[in-house]
Amino acid sequence: MEKRREFDLLALGEILLRLSPPVNERLTRGDAFQKQAGGAELNVVSGVSLLGLRTGVISKVPANDLGNYIQNRVRFCGVSDDYLVYDKSKDSRLGIYYYEYGAHPRKPNVIYDRKNTAFADISISDFPDEMFRATRCFHTTGITLALGQKTRETAIEMIKRFKENGTLISFDVNFRGNLWTGAEAKACIETILPYVDVFFCSEDTARLTFGKEGTVQEMMKSFTKEYPISVVAATQRVVHSPKVHSFGSCIYDAINDRFVQEPAYENIDVVDRIGSGDAYISGALYGLLSHNMDCQKAMEYGNATAAVKNTIPGDLPSSNLKEIDTIIQNHQSTGPQLEMNR
Secondary structure, three states: OOOOOOEEEEEEOOOEEEEEOOOOOOOOOOOOOEEEEEOHHHHHHHHHHHOOOOEEEEEEEEOOHHHHHHHHHHHHOOOEOOOEEEEOOOOOOOOEEEEEOOEOOEOOEEEEEOOOOHHHHOOHHHOOHHHHHOEEEEEEEHHHHHOOHHHHHHHHHHHHHHHHOOOEEEEEOOOOOOOOOHHHHHHHHHHHHHHOOEEEOOHHHHHHOOOOOOOHHHHHHHHHHHOOOOEEEEEEEEEEEOOEEEEEEEEEEOOOOEEEEOOOEEEEEOOOOOOHHHHHHHHHHHHHHHOOOOHHHHHHHHHHHHHHHOOOOOOOOOOOHHHHHHHHHHHHOOOOOOOOOO
């Protein structure tokens, strides 16, 4: 009988410092920034941790006060820092991004400053061999693959080693046009899809990056015909304005050959959309890992966590299981509801 694994989920990715001017202020004006931590993979493991599973982040940060700040934020989210390593070189730096909130018709704006960071030098040799036997599920994204040759090689080797040890592999395309081209993304990601069990890819990315055609259901199913993928999830966001979105998703369960979907969360009051896609993944992975790969539960938890994250400032989620269960119950209810929790 296999020994119970210490973690439910580990994720590899860069952790960034986010600097934002006050809401509705512009980067070109004003004198103040709000400091926060973020990063796609940290957002995911934070959300899963808040829902009650044991998670950890695999990353590299500078051995200075900014690295300590990141460590403190990781721990505050209930995420293990066992595999957070530190770069002690004198010029080591933490990646930064600047985020300007939008207000219709002005769109939100992001500026990245993430070249030559500590994470860019991450290596397999930074981590012990037992890490690859420590978790039920491993997650990473296309952002990590796109950051540079060394992060790409490290991520691909980690995927292979975790897979060899019977770990469920989760991958989010998370395409960023300012990091690589669609052709580069397609060529690289197709080399790791034979190892992927749970695949997150939006409808637009399926069409524009992978050249898929047909309905969203036909495109999702085609991935499972080409590769041994068990679950494909596609989010469906309608942006009415920077402050009003609708959010839903569709999941294809290849094992049982069925699609699961529900009515979207309509007219979400958007406070901060950054991290809401990652929150969706956290809810979906929680549903899969805590309910024996139940795609219906994955879809329900994914939609609810994403919808709620849109209403919360910063990258990181802050909803526990009780709140999300209540959100799901309210979403599925057809009767009258109370206006306030009290």
